[in-house]
Amino acid sequence: MRYLILSDIHANQEALAAALEQASGAWDTTLCLGDTVGYGADPNACAEFVRTKIAHVVRGNHDKACAGLDDLEWFNAAARASALWTQQVMRPENMEWLRQLPKGPIVLGEFQILHGSPLDEDEYLLQAQDARQLIGYLDTPVSFFGHTHLQGGFMLHRSGVFRIPGVPRDASFVDFELEKDTFYLINPGSVGQPRDGDPRAAYAIYDDEQRVVRYMRTPYDIAAAQAKIRAAALPDILARRLGIGQ
Ligand code: ZN
16 A cells, blocks of 8 residues: 655645646555644635544644634744634634544554654654653554654664655655664655655655655745745744745
């Protein structure tokens, strides 16, 4: 089975459309690791897509905040403004779906899907030491996570914990083969708000028969996504950061 893995779409319809076009025909089923909404200007279109087309979804911290399930006091000003705006524009059926999204991890056979960390959906796995602390706590050999918006992740091998690189700037994909007897924390990167300095939309396709993760990157119409953010009078930083991938 080939899994299309999307995370941190963040209401960016242009990025989502480009990813789906590039991945067309290359997957059998779909996973989403949370943060479908928040930051971007198309929460309804993105929620609609995930609600109707994605097989397995976990919630993210922005999904919780936009659904009114979390206190906004931990959010910075731009994130708070976008969560309040999203609450106003979300259609009832999308809001209801958002409220009922399950908390990760969800175990699906040989792998699990989650937003932040297997132990805490809101925790960021940024450094190898964050991943090292999970030794002994991983229920499956492979975990797919998001939240950091950094494509790649970590491998927990007998000889140590190593960072997995994402797609190089001059390529549109890179294959990463999984070995036996090793644990993997795989981050497909963020579709709608990459923060690894590469503004292209990020996602991944996992082939569980070949045991290969294909990390993907695609350019998209950043100017159109920025124009919608500005037209919605959302904080300008949310438009600017898309241009630099931060
Ligand atoms: Zn996010």
